[in-house]
Amino acid sequence: MQPIIKWNKNVTQSGKEANHVKVKIAVFGSEAVIKQFQSYTGGQENIEIFPLVYSDPSETETLVEKAFMCDIYLFSGALSYQYAKEKIIKKRLPAVQVEVDAYMILMAFYYVKNYKQQPLERLSIDVPDASKVDETLDETGIACDSIYTYSYGKRDAAVDIATIVKFHEMHWKTGKVDHVLTSISEVEQLLHAKHIPVTCMRIPNLNIKHALEKATSLAAINQTNSVQIIIGYVHLKHKSAIQLEKGNAYGQELHSRLHQILHRYAEETNASIFSDENDRFVLFGTRDMLDHITSHYRDFPLMKEIEHALDTPVDIGFGLGLNAKQAESNAQLALETCGSSNKGACYVINERGEAIGPLGVEKQFNPSILYRSLIHKAKLNNELSYNFIDFIEVRNNEPFSSNDIANYYQVTKRSAERTIKKLLAGDVIKVVGEEKPYVKGRPRKLFQLNQTS
Incomplete structure (x- = not known):
């Protein structure tokens, strides 16, 4: 099933990070319900919907396997969730359901009364939680003596369609109700086939909104994006030898040109730059600089620019850490790793002490x-x-x-x-x-x- 919004990586080739992170939500529902979600979420840049349409709720058990790249699973109905529940629990997948609340029931009452021209006093209703019906009746003042409610969320370990249909059919045949109001479309279809007047509750946009908000909030809680610090040490590899051969003035000119290049790089990656007592340039950055580096392992453009402009080898050591001390220590290790080669090199030591590099040198695969x-x-x-x-x-x-x-x-x-x-x-x-x-x-x-x- 193709996503509504085509998959896009938020880190571009220039290393720039998008201003927001899209939450990828797998929505399970009938074609009509999916279209309703599409209509509501159109234009919302922080949400990416993966529609998983079923003709029968039992299909959700298989459809769950197709949603493995999604951040959160949203079920439009209690029945579809019941079929997938075992896998959801076993794999500990984050999931939410569209709630059948007092507002949805109230909207259903309004529709039955004003569009079906059906009095509300003689109804048979099925909902996950009967207390929501009681709440609605109390708020509206509707007499509840002749309203019969089947609560499938608390009574059954699994939703039994046949039992629900039998409940409504019994009240219809005994003359206790004139109309059935169901929250399950499959019950509606079966009662239609038995020529019993029935209306299926429609999901209001407000409930869609609440379900999406709950889904995005849960996805945000599950995210574990740590703030990393990255420090880079940069220095001319043979500066002393160059100064001896070509003079101090030439060495200082190379130093100045290197500073200009690094200054532009720091501006591009929202980093800071300064010199230390060892005559090295120090880059200090966070997410933007890290994203630029990880996006250019194979063709590190900073290294190429420096080599082209200075025509002399330069070593760069980047260190990652969850604090400045760790990042500084790793940057020093990365710079020392560069010293094993007579040519200029660039290495990264990440927060786990692992060396990555040399950057800009392709490692082949097929x-x-x-x-x-x-x-x-x-x-x-x-x-x-x-x-x-x-x-x-x-x-x-x-x-x-x-x-x-x-x-x-x-x-x-x-x-x-x-x-x-x-x-x-x-x-x-x-x-x-x-x-x-x-x-x-x-x-x-x-x-x-x-x-x-």
């Missing part, structure tokens, strides 16, 4: 083989397969965690972990280590492609 594995082994669709290939290319085939996928695609960690499970099940990736960026907490696994060429 996209065609990877694509076939993603389609046939991991069972991803075309779009997700191409997106993952882009991810591997941008990261230069470096080891990655579920957090790396979450940050790259701007999705929740839970959504990224579901992708990882698909890739592991298809033997597309393998575990190559662990990371532990926090003092407390469970280590995160690191993954890499099973193929290398």
Whole structure:
């Protein structure tokens, strides 16, 4: 099923981050209900709807498997949720339902009275929670002696359509009611077939709004985006030798030109730049600079610009950390790693102490083989397969965690972990280590492609 809004990565090739993170919501419902959601959410930039249309609610059990890249699962009806409930609980998937509340019941009463021309005193109703009907009746002053309510949410472990239909049919045949008001479209169809007058409650836009707000709030709670600090040390590799050969003035000119390049880079990535006592330039940034680096592992443009402008090797060491001290220590390690080569180099030491690099040097893999594995082994669709290939290319085939996928695609960690499970099940990736960026907490696994060429 294709999404309403086509999948877009929020990190562009220039490394700029979008101002908001789209919450990807899988909506399960009939074609009519899905169209209602489409109409309501059109133009909302913070929400991306993946419609999962069913002709029968029992299909949701299978449809759940197609929504693994979504952040949250939204069920338009209690029956559809019941069919998927076991998988939702087993996999601990975040899910919400459109609530059948007093407002929805009130709107249904209004429709029955004004459009069906049906008095409200002799009704048979089914809802998940009978107290919502009582609440509505109290507010409106409608006599409840001749209104019969079936509460399926509290009575049954699972919704039994046959029992609900039998409840309404019994009250109709015994002459106790003139009309049935149901919250389940399948009950409406079965009662129609029995020629029993019935109306199915329509989901008001207000309830859609509340369900979407609840879904986005829950997705936000599940997100675990930590604020990382990144520090970069930059220095001319052979500055002393250059000054001895060409003079101090030439060395200072190179230093000044390097400062200009780094100043532009700092402005582009919202970072700060200054010099330290070791005659090095220091870059200090957060999310924007990190996004730029992770988006250019294969073709690090800063390194190319410096080499072209100065015609002399330059070393760059970036360090990531959850605090400035950790980032500074990792930046120093990254710079020392550059010293193993006579040429200029750029390395990153992340918060788990792992070296990434050299940046700007391509690590090869075979996209065609990877694509076939993603389609046939991991069972991803075309779009997700191409997106993952882009991810591997941008990261230069470096080891990655579920957090790396979450940050790259701007999705929740839970959504990224579901992708990882698909890739592991298809033997597309393998575990190559662990990371532990926090003092407390469970280590995160690191993954890499099973193929290398």
